[in-house]
Every structure is written in C-alpha cells, then in structure tokens.
Amino acid sequence: MLLFLRRRFLFFFFTYLLSSLTIFFLLRVLPGDPARVIAGGREATEDQIAEIRAELGLNASLPEQYVNWLGNFLGGQWGDTIAFRGANNYDLIIERSVNSARLAAVALLMSVPLSLALGVIAGLFENKLPDILISLLTLSVVSLPEFVTGLFLINIVSLRWGRGELAQSLGWWFPASSAVPANASFGEMLPALWLPAVAATLTLLAYISRLTRAGVIEELKRDYVRTAALKGIPWRAVIWRHVLRNALLPTITVIAISISWLISGLVVIEYVFGFPGLGSLLIAAIERRDLLLAQAIAMVTVTVILFANLAADVAYALLNPRVELA
Amino acid sequence: MAEDKPGQAGDFSRVIVALQGMISAQLRHPQSAAGTLAVAFFLLLALFGPQLAPYPKANDQRHDPRVPPTLDIGAFQLGEHPFGTDRLGRDVYSRVILGAGSIFRIAGLGTLISVLAGSALGLFMGYQGGWVDEVLGRVIDALLAIPALLLALVLVGIIRNLQFEAGSWQAALADNVILLVISLLYIPIVARVARSTTLDIKTREFVEAAEIRGESKFYIIFREILPSVAPSLVVEASLRFSYAIFLVASLGFLGFGARPPSPDWGLMVNENRGGFYQLTPWALEFPALAIAILVIAVNLMSDGIRRAVQKGA
Numbered sequence: 025m026l027l028f029l030r031r032r033f034l035f036f037f038f039t040y041l042l043s044s045l046t047i048f049f050l051l052r053v054l055p056g057d058p059a060r061v062i063a064g065g066r067e068a069t070e071d072q073i074a075e076i077r078a079e080l081g082l083n084a085s086l087p088e089q090y091v092n093w094l095g096n097f098l099g100g101q102w103g104d105t106i107a108f109r110g111a112n113n114y115d116l117i118i119e120r121s122v123n124s125a126r127l128a129a130v131a132l133l134m135s136v137p138l139s140l141a142l143g144v145i146a147g148l149f150e151n152k153l154p155d156i157l158i159s160l161l162t163l164s165v166v167s168l169p170e171f172v173t174g175l176f177l178i179n180i181v182s183l184r185w186g187r188g189e190l191a192q193s194l195g196w197w198f199p200a201s202s203a204v205p206a207n208a209s210f211g212e213m214l215p216a217l218w219l220p221a222v223a224a225t226l227t228l229l230a231y232i233s234r235l236t237r238a239g240v241i242e243e244l245k246r247d248y249v250r251t252a253a254l255k256g257i258p259w260r261a262v263i264w265r266h267v268l269r270n271a272l273l274p275t276i277t278v279i280a281i282s283i284s285w286l287i288s289g290l291v292v293i294e295y296v297f298g299f300p301g302l303g304s305l306l307i308a309a310i311e312r313r314d315l316l317l318a319q320a321i322a323m324v325t326v327t328v329i330l331f332a333n334l335a336a337d338v339a340y341a342l343l344n345p346r347v348e349l350a
Numbered sequence: 351m352a353e354d355k356p357g358q359a360g361d362f363s364r365v366i367v368a369l370q371g372m373i374s375a376q377l378r379h380p381q382s383a384a385g386t387l388a389v390a391f392f393l394l395l396a397l398f399g400p401q402l403a404p405y406p407k408a409n410d411q412r413h414d415p416r417v418p419p420t421l422d423i424g425a426f427q428l429g430e431h432p433f434g435t436d437r438l439g440r441d442v443y444s445r446v447i448l449g450a451g452s453i454f455r456i457a458g459l460g461t462l463i464s465v466l467a468g469s470a471l472g473l474f475m476g477y478q479g480g481w482v483d484e485v486l487g488r489v490i491d492a493l494l495a496i497p498a499l500l501l502a503l504v505l506v507g508i509i510r511n512l513q514f515e516a517g518s519w520q521a522a523l524a525d526n527v528i529l530l531v532i533s534l535l536y537i538p539i540v541a542r543v544a545r546s547t548t549l550d551i552k553t554r555e556f557v558e559a560a561e562i563r564g565e566s567k568f569y570i571i572f573r574e575i576l577p578s579v580a581p582s583l584v585v586e587a588s589l590r591f592s593y594a595i596f597l598v599a600s601l602g603f604l605g606f607g608a609r610p611p612s613p614d615w616g617l618m619v620n621e622n623r624g625g626f627y628q629l630t631p632w633a634l635e636f637p638a639l640a641i642a643i644l645v646i647a648v649n650l651m652s653d654g655i656r657r658a659v660q661k662g663a
Binding site: 035038039041042043046047050160163167168169170171172175176179183284285287288291292295296306307310311313315318319322325326329330333 | 381488489491492493495496497498499500501503504505506507508511592596599600603604605606616619620623627628634638641642645646649650653
C-alpha cells in the first residue's frame with residue numbers, strides 16, 4: 025500500500041513537471057519571438073517588445089526561465105492580463121474558476137447518479153431490450169458535439185418553452201444567455217446555470233454509463249455470484265450486496281477521469297451559453313492573443329486534472345484492500 | 351484462418367480474414383450497417399461535392415437573402431433552395447454539400463497520419479522495451495493529462511499568431527494548422543494502444559522463431575508483429591476518426607477552424623446563432639443536422655468495427 029502511494033506520488037510529480045514543461049515550451053520553442061507574439065504580432069513596437077522581453081525574463085537561459093516561470097505560477101504571480109484591462113490574471117482566473125466549478129458540480133450531481141443507474145440497468149439486462157435502448161440513447165443522442173446539444177437546448181427550452189405562459193411567470197429561469205454578473209452567489213447563478221449543466225450532463229452520461237455497464241457485466245460472471253445464488257441468497261440481495269458493491273468501486277476512477285472530459289466539454293458549453301467560466305475565458309484569451317493568460321489557464325486546468333486523478337487513485341487504494349502493488 | 355507456419359505467420363491474409371469478419375458482423379447489426387452506409391453517403395458528398403452541389407460556387411454566388419427552405423419531403427421536391435438561403439443570400443444546401451469535403455479531408459488525413467506515425471512509434475516502443483519504452487511511455491502519459499481540446503486551442507492560437515513568409519513551407523503548415531494539431535494530438539494515443547498490444551504479441555512463438563531465424567528488427571516489427579496488432583489498430587483508427595470529426599466540428603464552431611467564408615459546418619452554425627437564429631433558423635439547423643448525423647453514423651460504424659474485431663480475436 026505504502027509502496028503504491030509512493031509510486032503514485034512520484035508519478036504525479038513527474039507528470040506535473042512534464043505537462044508544465046509542455047505548456048512552457050509551447051510559447052518558447054516555436055519559431056518566432058514569444059515577446060513579439062505576446063505584444064501582438066506585427067503591430068507591436070520595438071519598445072513594447074523590449075518591455076515584455078524584460079518582464080518575462082526572456083533574457084535568462086531557458087532552464088532558468090522555466091524555473092522562474094514555474095515558481096511564479098506556484099506563488100500565484102501570474103502577471104497582468106492584456107485582454108482585460110485593469111485585471112490581473114490571478115484574480116480573473118480564480119473568479120472564473122469558481123463559476124466553472126459550480127457548473128461542473130451541478131453537472132456531476134446530475135450526471136453521476138443518472139449514468140450509474142443507466143449503466144447498472146444496461147449491465148443487468150445485457151443484450152436485452154433495456155440495454156439496447158440505453159446504448160442506442162447513449163451512443164446517438166449523447167455522442168453529439170456539445171455545441172449541437174447546447175444550441176438545441178437553448179432553442180427548445182429558452183426560445184420555445186420560455187415564451188409559454190407558465191414560463192413567463194418564472195421568466196428568469198429560462199434565460200437565452202447564461203451571462204451572470206461578477207461575484208454572483210450560487211443561488212443567484214442557479215437559473216443561468218442549470219441549462220448548461222444539463223448540456224454537460226449529456227456529454228458525461230454516455231461515458232460513465234458505458235463503463236459502469238462493462239463493470240457490472242464483468243462482475244456478474246464471477247464465481248462468487250454463482251456460489252451466492254446457489255447458496256439460496258435471493259438474487260436481489262446478491263445484486264445489491266455483492267455485485268454492485270464490487271462493480272461500482274472502479275467508478276471512482278471513472279469519475280476522476282471524466283473530469284478531464286468534462287473540462288473539455290465545458291469550454292464549448294460555456295462558449296455556447298455565454299457563461300462566464302474558465303473555458304470561455306480561455307477562448308477570449310486566445311482570440312485576443314493574450315497568451316500569458318491562456319498559459320495560466322492551461323496550467324490551472326492541468327493542476328485540477330492531475331489532483332483529481334491522484335485523489336481518485338488514493339481513494340481507490342484506501343477502499344480496495346486488494347489494490348495491486350505493482 | 352492461416353496457420354502459424356514459419357515464414358507465413360506474418361501474412362496479411364489474417365488482416366483480410368478480419369476484414370471479411372468485420373463486414374459480415376456489420377450486416378448482423380442493422381444499426382452499424384446503417385451507420386456505415388451513412389458514412390459512405392457523406393464520403394460521396396465529400397468526394398463529388400462540387401459536382402453534386404447545384405451552386406458549386408456557393409460562397410460567392412448571391413441570391414435573394416433569407417429565402418426559407420423549398421425542400422418538400424412529401425412531394426420529393428428539392429425546389430430552388432432546398433435548405434433556403436442565409437442572410438447574405440448564399441444557398442445553404444450547396445454550402446452543406448461543399449462542407450463535407452473539408453471535414454473529411456482534415457479528420458480523415460489527421461487520423462491517417464496519427465495512426466501511421468503512432469503505430470510505428472508504439473510498435474517500436476513495445477518491441478524495443480527497456481528504458482526507451484519506459485521514458486517514452488511516461489512522456490505519453492503526461493501528455494495525455496492535458497485535455498485534447500485545450501491543447502488544440504492553445505496550439506492553434508499560438509500558430510496563428512506566428513508570421514511566415516507567404517509561400518514558405520511554414521506558411522503551408524500554418525494553413526493546415528487543424529490537420530497538424532489533430533495529427534500531433536492523436537499520435538501519443540495511438541502509440542499507447544499499439545505499444546500495449548505489441549507487448550502481448552512479442553512473447554508469442556512466431557516472433558521468437560523469427561528472432562531465432564535472425565530476421566532484422568524491421569522485418570520482425572512490420573512483417574511478424576504488425577499483422578497481429580492490425581485489428582486493434584483498425585478499431586483505434588475508427589475511434590480516432592470519430593473523435594477527429596467531433597474535434598474539427600467543435601474547433602470550427604469556436605472559430606478556430608476554417609475561416610469565413612469557408613463552407614465549414616461548425617463555422618456555419620456559429621455564424622448563424624444568436625440574433626440571426628430567429629431570422630434564418632434553417633441556416634443553422636441544416637449544418638448542425640449534418641454534423642449530428644455524421645457524428646452518430648461514425649460512432650455506430652466504429653462501434654460495429656470494434657464489436658467485429660473483439661468477436662474475431
């Protein structure tokens with residue numbers, strides 16, 4: 025167990041080092057002068073370029089630059105934004121991350137129970153009608169790109185239902201745009217939040233339910249299930265006490281992996297709904313050529329994903345005494 | 351099925367047998383067959399789009415703006431503008447047909463490049479083993495920690511900001527930035543699959559026999575191991591293709607793919623959303639429908655291929 029945790033932590037640090045190196049070098053190694061790119065390409069004056077060059081410490085050696093940059097990132101010194109005048113990257117990213125985290129939390133709260141239920145049902149009825157219906161649903165409706173489902177939802181819910189009499193009395197629950205004021209509380213945000221969360225739920229549904237289905241099917245084939253059934257334990261009890269308990273353990277890992285999936289989906293969903301989260305900030309940053317902001321967002325995202333994966337592995341190891349030591 | 355005779359073990363007949371199994375398995379599952387047919391239909395559109403579109407120069411040709419769709423499914427009539435015209439007076443039907451070409455070219459070529467390069471890398475890593483494999487494997491794991499869409503957005507953003515001389519090879523590369531990004535993103539993923547399958551195959555007797563015969567490393571990797579790894583590579587390729595189409599459409603929608611006035615489906619959806627949606631809903635709905643049908647079809651097809659290969663293995 026300790027050996028497993030030690031290996032896992034080592035891998036975490038190695039992965040963090042390597043992905044931060046990737047993000048760092050994306051801006052440094054590509055042809056062209058990074059200072060010129062950050063200053064805005066051809067329109068930039070030599071003075072601006074020299075200023076940015078000094079600010080970024082581009083006159084130091086590459087390894088030195090990397091260490092300084094990573095130190096600054098870990099210390100919360102992320103520089104000022106170019107795209108949003110008067111704000112600094114750290115405050116901006118933290119504010120947007122809170123919004124995205126709320127959206128992600130609502131999406132996970134909706135999608136995890138629902139997709140576990142669908143996956144278990146599909147697994148118990150392998151290749152029978154419920155299974156076929158569920159896999160057709162998850163494969164077709166749910167494998168659509170987020171922007172198609174998002175626009176579809178806006179069209180149906182906000183533009184059609186939102187005009188109905190019932191909806192008019194609850195009007196603010198059907199906004200066509202999910203723009204919310206800065207520093208809104210969770211309750212204030214909820215009307216703008218639930219529709220993008222449904223869109224995110226749909227993207228996760230297929231992924232989690234298919235893996236759950238596979239887990240249940242595999243577990244049903246084990247010898248102990250047959251033994252328990254032959255011992256005369258009611259089938260219902262076998263399913264609840266034995267099969268599900270074992271089959272659902274790996275879903276902890278699945279949920280952690282799906283966070284990476286969710287983050288990609290949220291970039292598109294936030295853009296479609298005009299929700300002020302980290303994903304729409306990333307797109308704005310790249311559109312406005314604020315590569316320092318984009319770099320910081322990428323680092324934050326990778327940090328979240330790696331911590332989620334680490335936490336899942338540790339939780340799995342603690343819950344499952346048979347975890348492989350190799 | 352070919353016997354594992356020395357010298358014949360790596361025969362590509364195994365691949366053909368697998369392909370035959372795949373086709374018959376497709377036929378057994380109607381939803382996979384329907385998906386494959388739909389993909390073939392879109393492929394035809396992609397190949398012969400300029401011949402099939404009523405207005406092959408739909409990007410420049412202007413008609414009356416905001417004409418509603420003239421398509422009448424009940425009467426089997428297309429009319430003058432089956433999918434209507436957008437707010438600029440461009441024929442949506444022609445633009446949807448022309449748009450099939452770019453999505454297939456980018457997603458298809460990107461898949462092809464990443465599968466070829468990724469399998470070569472994975473086969474080499476798996477067969478070589480040792481520290482080379484260990485180091486490359488860890489690097490791939492680390493790269494996969496970054497979400498593909500995020501990496502694609504950052505890469506496209508950077509490459510677009512670089513200045514190149516017109517006509518130089520860098521400029522040509524920058525013009526095909528999405529293709530480049532998709533290939534780069536999927537090489538490590540394919541390599542990981544090829545590597546893990548190779549690790550399993552390389553302990554088999556026919557590989558040992560080839561080693562004892564003194565065959566070259568190149569021969570063993572490509573003539574002995576590759577045919578056995580090929581089925582799982584086919585599955586991975588079909589999966590990559592469906593993700594590539596998804597990614598191309600998403601990047602186009604976010605404004606990071608083809609530039610206006612290209613008839614790119616994702617771009618068309620983006621150009622006609624918001625306030626324009628009320629004005630010309632058909633200009634958004636038909637390209638969105640095309641994306642939806644293609645994505646579902648490719649998914650059904652790749653699901654059929656996966657099932658056929660797993661059954662055959």
